[in-house]
Amino acid sequence: MLDIKIEKTNNPKELPGADNPLKFGTIFTDHMFLMNYETNKGWHNPRVVPYQPLQLEPSAMVFHYGQEMFEGLKAYKTQDGRTLLFRPDKNIERANRTNRRICIPEIPEEDFLQAIKTVVKVDEAWVPTKEGTSLYIRPFIIATDPFLGVRPSDTYLFIIILSPVGAYYPEGLNPVKIWIEDEYVRAVRGGIGEAKTGGNYVASLKSQVKAHEAGYSQVLWLDGVERKYVEEVGAMNIFFKIDGKVITPELNGSILPGVTRDSVIALCKDWGIPTEERRISIDEIYEAYQSGALEEVFGTGTAAVISPVGQLRWDEHIMQVKDGGIGPLSQKLYDTITGIQLGRVEDRFNWTVEV
Numbered sequence: 552m553l554d555i556k557i558e559k560t561n562n563p564k565e566l567p568g569a570d571n572p573l574k575f576g577t578i579f580t581d582h583m584f585l586m587n588y589e590t591n592k593g594w595h596n597p598r599v600v601p602y603q604p605l606q607l608e609p610s611a612m613v614f615h616y617g618q619e620m621f622e623g624l625k626a627y628k629t630q631d632g633r634t635l636l637f638r639p640d641k642n643i644e645r646a647n648r649t650n651r652r653i654c655i656p657e658i659p660e661e662d663f664l665q666a667i668k669t670v671v672k673v674d675e676a677w678v679p680t681k682e683g684t685s686l687y688i689r690p691f692i693i694a695t696d697p698f699l700g701v702r703p704s705d706t707y708l709f710i711i712i713l714s715p716v717g718a719y720y721p722e723g724l725n726p727v728k729i730w731i732e733d734e735y736v737r738a739v740r741g742g743i744g745e746a747k748t749g750g751n752y753v754a755s756l757k758s759q760v761k762a763h764e765a766g767y768s769q770v771l772w773l774d775g776v777e778r779k780y781v782e783e784v785g786a787m788n789i790f791f792k793i794d795g796k797v798i799t800p801e802l803n804g805s806i807l808p809g810v811t812r813d814s815v816i817a818l819c820k821d822w823g824i825p826t827e828e829r830r831i832s833i834d835e836i837y838e839a840y841q842s843g844a845l846e847e848v849f850g851t852g853t854a855a856v857i858s859p860v861g862q863l864r865w866d867e868h869i870m871q872v873k874d875g876g877i878g879p880l881s882q883k884l885y886d887t888i889t890g891i892q893l894g895r896v897e898d899r900f901n902w903t904v905e906v
């Protein structure tokens with residue numbers, strides 16, 4: 552058990568009103584969690600303090616060589632007033648997998664969960680209650696040694712900030728247009744693609760800008776070697792429903808192992824839908840599209856939960872997925888997962904954890 556000191560703010564902010572759209576990632580709560588690491592002391596000084604700017608040396612290693620990791624999960628308010636986390640154990644397990652990959656010291660799982668629960672409890676009044684809203688939780692770790700050399704840092708800062716967020720699609724599920732990237736790549740096997748770290752995102756910006764300029768909201772990445780096999784979308788994993796089967800790329804080392812991905816696979820299998828994790832080429836998808844077998848495409852991630860794909864653009868080819876609307880499986884998955892998160896659908900898998 553961590554002995555977490557709590558220092559409450561003297562100047563609480565005004566809570567966002569019920570009509571505030573809570574644009575993703577723009578509003579932060581009154582408090583944050585901090586914990587330090589030093590080689591000889593381990594993780595120490597866990598505390599909740601008022602949300603405020605950090606003071607860091609300009610030479611802090613994170614600014615130069617990118618040694619940082621992050622996670623993303625949400626807390627939800629149920630109708631009877633409880634605050635639920637969705638599968639935090641999966642995020643914590645993944646956080647330590649990321650840590651191992653980029654030489655950041657691991658955080659004991661029970662301490663990590665205690666830190667999340669404690670700071671969410673302090674700012675529980677910030678968990679919004681309106682349909683589709685939630686409190687986004689962003690744990691992250693940065694390397695803080697003041698040193699311009701390449702090696703793992705000896706000191707780190709673990710931080711958790713909280714942000715109330717609105718419904719990702721205020722008008723309900725909304726199909727997105729996706730640009731299939733065949734020039735740049737995001738990650739290669741053996742690299743850091745399966746770690747949740749900022750470096751993967753900076754590698755993706757150029758394509759994202761290109762796709763936006765062409766009128767597409769996200770990029771679908773192909774494998775970094777042959778540019779042939781589908782990997783994932785921006786900050787989402789990707790699923791295809793072809794001829795009654797659900798197919799998603801296998802976790803091959805360059806794909807981020809999403810918690811939502813894992814939940815979708817579990818539900819589809821539970822519903823008796825044939826579900827495959829395997830390599831899938833873009834040619835196979837194009838053929839399925841041409842023969843009329845491509846029934847649904849959707850992305851999965853904590854932010855949007857399920858994001859139906861209405862159109863895929865691959866070079867000269869534009870694939871309109873069915874009528875460009877929301878497929879029945881996408882809708883059922885969305886309703887079931889958000890239902891479990893909000894305590895409205897029976898949690899048969901024991902996925903929710905009360906704060």
Ligand SMILES: *Cc1c(COP(=O)(O)O)cnc(C)c1O
Pocket residue numbers: 623747751783784785786787788807808809810811812851852853854
């Ligand atoms: C976080 C993330 C996802 C989605 O993971 P979830 O755990 O479902 O939120 C997918 N791809 C990338 C690159 C990510 O960073």
